[in-house]
Amino acid sequence: MDILIGGILLGGTYVLMALGLQLQYGVARIMNLANGEILVAGAFGAFWFYSGFQANPFLALIVIVPLAFILNWGIYRYLLSPLVRRAKSRGQLEVDSILATFGLSFIFVGLMLAVFGGEYFSYGYLERAVIVLEQPYGLNRIAAFCASAALCIALVLWLNHTRSGLALRAVAVNPTAASLVAIKVARTSALAFAIGGAVTASGGALLSMFLTFDASIGVIFTLKALIIVILGGVGEIRGTIVAAFMLGLAETAVASLIDPGLTLAAAYLLFIVILLVRPQGLFGSRS
Template sequence: MLDILVSGLLLSGTYALVAMGLNLQYGVARIMNLANGEVLVLGALAAFWLFTTSQVSPLLTVILVIPVAFVGNWLIYRFLLTPLVRRSKNQGQLEVDAILATFGMSFILIGIMVSIEGGFFAYKYLSEPISILGSTSSLNRLVAFLIAVAIGGALYLWLNHTRPGVAVRAVAVSTEASGLVGINVPRMSALAFALGGAITAVGGALISTFITLDASIGVVFTMKALIIVIMGGVGEIRGAIVAAAILGLVETAVATLVDPGLTLAAAYLIFVLILLFRPQGLFGRVSS
């Protein structure tokens, strides 16, 4: 029981981080990014590839991945998604276009990743057992959790206590009103999208230290991140943290008590319950 609690919570740290990334992209830039999971796997592939070919520590990769993923996502937003934002007449049309475009990107990313590494991204890093509160876990899970908490905390402080952070949050509340008070909305949206992508890739590099991924697994992580964002409420950081903890715990419980193959089914169960009883999310407000 304690084992489930400890490993569930450790897992939820990285989940929360990845969901924050998606939250920035959907909540601020208003792009439903279904290539999110592939960006995560790309981060994992970077960690795996650098570790196995040149023994670069995945922790160093985490830092290397940030600028690369930031620039990459910024370019995607600027050149592929901005035209869609401009041509759409309403939010509904943008959503459909964004969904189709990011599907396309996700498949292209899978195609590229398969040609780099077709098998599993299996490597061992910090996999010695450690004991937390009397339950056994592994060091890499703890390290990943701590880094996720540090990055998530930094992001939280940035959003709440700096000028650009507040501007980003203002865009999340209303694009029109933020434009009126002199916020450069397109620039802030691009910033949020790029930052979200960078955070997602970092999450992927972290996850790869304790879960073995492969090129086509991204969609599972997209689903999980989406479920967390919906459960927590779009744009709610505290909500995402609580939701990530719930998902991490439920998944770990199902994996240990029933069958590891049913984690996605467990996530779906949560999803259905949320849709039926609190579609605005645990912490979300009912929108007009």
């Protein structure tokens, strides 16, 4: 039972970072390997606000979200959109964007190392135990989960029930068709990339409430987000949410039943099995 609840709490915060990558990959068609660094930057942001101004991480989001949005919009506009215009096929864009964002991730790691140094960071906000079904859980985990859930619900409602959200999904499904209904595909892609970055950064800020992090940990989160996106199916919001919980549960189960050191290995085992058995993801449709 404690594995179930612990897994759900962890998965709930994974959902956010994975939805961020999903928007960037599914809509803007950029496989962003610097996604994890944006997440870590969000975590540093929350840390900085907490230690510098005693501001709680939720308040920090008010600043982190717009900053991440602007930063990611700039990355797309100046670094990635030349690649998009140049690419003759989706495959070529994928290779180019993977190389470009891989390089970008090292720049971010270097910058964060220079600013914050190489040690591990954590802070104690809401470090109280809450008893759920006779088991103690950190209040910070529960608060992070609730905030993450609220943001996810807002995001999904926006995607499903507004004209601009629908336009984003249209570009994800078929960019040519989108231009035939007067959607500005380039601008919509930039918007999706920027929102994706903001969502990932807020995921980082929430994760930092209960996770110890350092400047170079981003790559692990990039890989986790990647696993979730592939597992759930590219462009599948519902699949992403289910996959994030699956990963959270799998990691928690392996950590408490076998060995905490094997969590990443377990995540990859899950990933490889899915790639072999159902490459389009759990919810993805074969195209």
